[in-house]
Amino acid sequence: MKHWQEHSALLVALLLLGPASALAHQDTGQAAGFVTGLLHPVSGLDHVLAMVAVGLWGAVLEAPAIWVLPVAFPVVMAFGGLLGLLGVPLPGGEIGIALSAVVLGAAVLAELRPPLWVATIIVAFFAIFHGHAHGRELPDGTSAQLYSLGFVMATGLLHAVGIMFGLAHRWSAGRQAVRAAGGGVALAGLFFLWRAVA
Amino acid sequence: MRRVVGRIVLALAGVAVALPVNAHLVETGFGEFYDGIAHVAVTPSDLLVVVALALLAGQRGIVAARYAVFALPIAWFVGGFIGARWPALAAMPLLTTLTFGVAGALVALNFKLRQLGVAALAIGAGVVHGLVNGATMAPAGASSLALGGVVSAIFCVTAILSAEVCALPKGWPQIVVRVAGSWIAAAGLLMIGWLSVS
Numbered sequence: 413m414k415h416w417q418e419h420s421a422l423l424v425a426l427l428l429l430g431p432a433s434a435l436a437h438q439d440t441g442q443a444a445g446f447v448t449g450l451l452h453p454v455s456g457l458d459h460v461l462a463m464v465a466v467g468l469w470g471a472v473l474e475a476p477a478i479w480v481l482p483v484a485f486p487v488v489m490a491f492g493g494l495l496g497l498l499g500v501p502l503p504g505g506e507i508g509i510a511l512s513a514v515v516l517g518a519a520v521l522a523e524l525r526p527p528l529w530v531a532t533i534i535v536a537f538f539a540i541f542h543g544h545a546h547g548r549e550l551p552d553g554t555s556a557q558l559y560s561l562g563f564v565m566a567t568g569l570l571h572a573v574g575i576m577f578g579l580a581h582r583w584s585a586g587r588q589a590v591r592a593a594g595g596g597v598a599l600a601g602l603f604f605l606w607r608a609v610a
Numbered sequence: 611m612r613r614v615v616g617r618i619v620l621a622l623a624g625v626a627v628a629l630p631v632n633a634h635l636v637e638t639g640f641g642e643f644y645d646g647i648a649h650v651a652v653t654p655s656d657l658l659v660v661v662a663l664a665l666l667a668g669q670r671g672i673v674a675a676r677y678a679v680f681a682l683p684i685a686w687f688v689g690g691f692i693g694a695r696w697p698a699l700a701a702m703p704l705l706t707t708l709t710f711g712v713a714g715a716l717v718a719l720n721f722k723l724r725q726l727g728v729a730a731l732a733i734g735a736g737v738v739h740g741l742v743n744g745a746t747m748a749p750a751g752a753s754s755l756a757l758g759g760v761v762s763a764i765f766c767v768t769a770i771l772s773a774e775v776c777a778l779p780k781g782w783p784q785i786v787v788r789v790a791g792s793w794i795a796a797a798g799l800l801m802i803g804w805l806s807v808s
Binding site for chain 2: 483486487490491493499547555556558561564
């Protein structure tokens with residue numbers, strides 16, 4: 413208790429010393445670039461659902477898929493973003509994004525356990541659609557490097573959300589909850605698919 | 611409890627007595643050194659390559675980390691010196707992006723690069739980024755003291771980070787390192803797209 417109190421006093425003093433408003437040396441657009449990139453993946457529910465579903469499926473498949481899939485997705489998504497930036501056409505982009513939520517959600521719901529390489533290819537295939545869509549939407553006027561970093565980090569953190577929730581799969585009640593979450597993602601994906609086709 | 615309150619009051623009183631700060635130590639002439647340190651922190655490509663190489667060196671073991679801790683700052687300093695002397699050599703954003711992208715990819719893949727390979731990569735990246743630093747900082751009025759700050763920051767970050775990674779236990783902590791590498795590689799891929807269209 414005594415230690416805790418002493419540490420609290422030290423923490424208060426340190427926080428007071430923390431120069432929260434010191435923005436020295438910051439180039440124009442850098443803060444906007446990072447935050448804009450960080451927020452971009454969460455601006456569309458279809459993207460969010462698919463990325464969370466990647467984490468959920470990884471957790472269902474367990475090691476090594478639990479980390480291989482979330483590592484593969486951002487890298488391949490960035491490759492898709494590169495294609496989008498270069499103007500390489502990708503037909504059926506919105507359909508591909510909606511399908512990703514349907515397929516990944518259904519995989520979680522049905523607890524599909526394909527070989528790791530098959531799961532990786534499925535995830536990578538859909539990642540290209542997500543990346544391509546983002547690549548076409550990247551805004552001008554911000555720090556490209558910080559935007560890219562924020563964008564990739566947000567994607568990875570969405571996977572982490574899926575993984576954290578998916579870890580409940582180890583318990584029987586949690587397993588049903590994770591499957592239900594997968595079903596919810598698939599249903600939402602069907603809605604987005606209907607909207608994309610209509 | 612009274613002692614703790616007394617300490618908090620003392621801490622607050624200490625903070626309230628605001629002595630002149632002399633930001634960047636203008637009066638001592640040592641401010642450029644700190645500008646150099648800050649330069650690494652606010653230049654995304656520099657920070658990413660240092661982090662990626664430190665992670666890679668740590669992954670490859672103590673000997674590789676020792677090589678990188680000295681090879682990277684020294685190469686950076688040499689590159690900076692050359693860049694300050696011949697600034698025309700240093701317009702190479704694609705190369706600086708490639709260095710952190712490749713290093714990040716190697717971390718993500720946990721690539722079994724030999725110790726000398728890590729050193730060679732550190733030297734190559736250090737020279738390239740140092741060239742750009744020297745070419746951009748010197749015309750802005752920065753002296754070799756600023757370059758010293760840059761190199762010191764790089765040495766500290768590389769030493770601390772690679773040592774931490776060397777000491778990581780197997781399992782999740784090492785996977786987190788690979789995930790960080792994949793994010794850096796993905797940011798590099800997106801950055802290449804930006805550079806291609808700008």
